[in-house]
Amino acid sequence: MFARLSETQSVSLPPALWWTAVALALAAGLAIPSFTGLDVHLDLSIIFIFGILALSMGFMWGQVGMLSFGQTAFFGLGGYTYAVCSLNFGETTSAMLLAILLPAIFATVLGYFMIYGRISNIYFTVITMVVTIVLEKAIRATSDESFVIGDVWLRGQNGIAGLPDLQVPWDPATTLFVTEVYYLAFVLMMAVYVGYRMLLRHRFGRVLLGIRENERRINLLGYDTRRYKLAIFAISGAVAGLAGGLYAVWGNFVAPEMMNLNSAASVVINVIVGGKATLLGPLIGTGVVQWLTAWLGTAGVGQVNLVLGLVLIGFVMLFPQGILPMAAGLGREALEAARQLFRRRDLAAAALRKETNS
Amino acid sequence: MRLNRRQFFRSASGALAFASSAGLLRSAGIAGEAPIVVANILDQTGGLNIYSLKQIKAVAMAVEEINAAGGLLGRPLELVFYDSQSNNQFNAQYMTQALIRDKASVVHAGVTSSSREVMRPIAHKFRGLLFYNSMYEGGVCDRRHVCVAQVPGQQIAPLVPHVVKEYGKRCYILGADYIYPHTTAKWVRKFTQEAGGEDIGVEFFPLDVSNFAPALSRIQAAKPDVVWSILVGSAHNAFYRQYEATIGKANIPLASCMFGIGREQTYLSADEASGIVNATPFHDSLPTEAAQKFVRDFKAYTGEDDYVGDYAEYGYRGVNIWANAVRKAGDPSPEAVIEALPGVQFEAPGGLVTVDGQTNHATMDIHLVRTNRNQGWDHLETFAQRPPSDTQAVCDLNANPNDRTQYTLEL
């Protein structure tokens, strides 16, 4: 039965080839900074960071069938944890670790509340969405100077800016500059990608895929699916928290907008654009949408929304499966067409031979 | 790439050319010189664009005027515009692009404190210069940052005594829920108390609230003499509408230090908008030749015929103050301009503006005004040459040139 499941999964490169592809991507990513400017490093880092966030959402949705509309809650919590801790401690390593840990704990509690309540899929989606909005509204209501954690004023709508740069854990005097943040974000994105992929190959991942296909059947096979769903929700909360911590490092600021409905929807949109069936999809989708939005802002197109909206609509019509499966499909078709062509030529040649022979 | 972007502007925005045409540069005799890059990062898109749209055009107009008059130091200005889409993440990205890729000599950017606080550290990272052409809560002490609009000490101090004298001692304050209105509410309370009055209620509203029915009932229960609005943004504009339909300014008058900066009065009926008192560095009906010329020129330049407003003027004065500093320094590099900035003056449409070297804020005229029934203001009184005293009390760049703090103002 699990064999059948792995067929439905559309990642189908053989492991050796896949590892080669990962190594190549890693090499390419690490080489890029040598021949681009700091502004490009900054622009690419933010794509990697949102890529991590999209992966945390896309994995749950595409592989387990849990549509979390509120990954931004953990993203924002991670960012604010980094902000408050780094400013209070004057030290960033523990702040970053807590930015992963606290969202994971929050996700465990929230996940327990939802998943063990056996709520239906759509309510899971709605509750996660409502949670991110509640957090956003709560943070936005902290403009008064009395809202302080330690020595840090939360500053409401304005957000907290001027956050410290990330320190090298074994050498706190050295901090990461734009290009080093690029390397960090890139390597972490690759690590999260590979990690999720390994998870899928593991027995734990097989059960998750089974839950997506037919949760009741997995239950009847003796697995407590709630435990599995809670575990992956917590893991993805941690990953989203990591992305939030990195976002705070990237721009040296956090703001309630990290958690608003717009940001929450953007994550979902990025995943849909890339295609949720694969793990590469969320990364590609994030890259395309982020790059397009940033570019449109400098292209003098007038209202960016107008163009972006049209592109998204056109996209749904043209690529119903997302970019990646579409590209894969096109590739397969091209291959098939080429094969057909060759076969036809062979046939024609054979026919010709036959004719000349007779 | 840059050429493409310039062409884009021209085709996408119709009659409005954001970069000066080759013809204009030729006739000014500066076509062959290496341009000085001026970056402008504002929100053309998104919820904050009610503050930005006119300023984007005013900055373009100022650059165009300087080019037509022979450029700066014999070199043309090249304007690069970025649409930050009401999203601070783009402020960070575009600020970096402007300084690294476009090598901008100056960046005029931001209408919110949050976006400014995102960009200020980047200005330091890459040794740039940031002009923040917008009013805010005050207290930024940073030589790479210049604010040419008013801070609360300049504006609230003359406004409050007038309101207490005209309308009465008991006030009720409504504000948007972020730092500027919180700070300003404290200033209003302090000056009201100094004038012998008291505040009997303060409330803050998230920026997306547009139903004020609960607040209106509470105000009626409290029976104040005057209501202060420090409400901000397009959703809050609903307040003026609902206030007139429920309480009415005839019963309890309204004062505001924010009304009009998003050109609110042009979106309201005469009944809803008229009779609100405010203090501002510029308004369209300012009875001076400089102001009237600016309004005429702006309308001619943009082809628009509606109210221009103070945020356009801030952008215009920002570019010109920077240009005067470049002339004084004889060098457009940020370091030279920063050295030259203290004491630089510009006869702005709203009156003489002088850069205060101690704070990199500006001394300017503040005009007491009241909305009339024609989407404009009646001019009541001018308070000449008010210094940014609140920020001066906490900031001294002469003594501490490496300061970068935004101080919380002590009242």
Next chain:
Amino acid sequence: MHEIVIHLYQVMFAIGIFVLISLGLAVIFGMMRVINLAQGEFIMLGAYFCLFATQLGLDFWLAVLCAGLGVGLFGILVERLLIRFLYGRIMDTLLATWGLSLFMVGLVTSVFGPQEAGVDAKLGKVTFGAYSIAEYNLVLIAVAGALLALTFAIWRYTRFGLVARSVMQNPTMAAALGVNPRKYYMLTFGFGSALTGVAGAMLAPLVGNQPTMGSFYVAKAFVTVISGGPAPLTGTLYASTLFGATDGLISYRTTQVLGEIGVLLIAIVLLRMLPLGITGHSARRA
């Protein structure tokens, strides 16, 4: 005494707003399971239609009708050009309507600028002791109630409602009985859009017209409709009543932020306690 009236008014007004902004969505999402993320922009469009109709000299109430008609037709257009290709692809409708929402905001801003004049309903105010209340707000409560009753009646007692309900429940069976399901999808989408258009028009005198105004309502509308559960109309009524009462009371007694947060927290607890929604246990679809 006056205090009681004011409390009652705050609650009824909040309920009225919840009903207005979610009714159209209850039809579109509740009946058709189409996630229309552009719901907020349909509200915005209704407000703009109302504004232009009054600027052409139409009476306010005619303008409200025009807005309903205009947005209804717009909805049918959207259904024909976009949604009908996406039935059964629920997530693609999400992306498409998100794109539509961005597009509409961008288009309206480009054409009309970042804000527009409001609409004057030309009504006075009524006074209770120290308090006065805008008559318009009272009218809005009545209109919300009337719209809900009208929708319920159409769904329950007309042939259109009967057939539409049967199509939503079992399109294959309906088709076998000689009904064209596609036509009913189109009409239902148009009907939901028209309700949303009327809501937008009713909001215009209150909050004015801005391209971005839709974003204030879209989350609230979804939470209301989804909390309502499988019977969209009665569900929306119950959810609006609960949320409106919470919002109205907390907002009046404390602050508006607490009111909004209170509503959302109640929604979370509610969905956890009633995992099928408010009407999930008395499932009689209407």
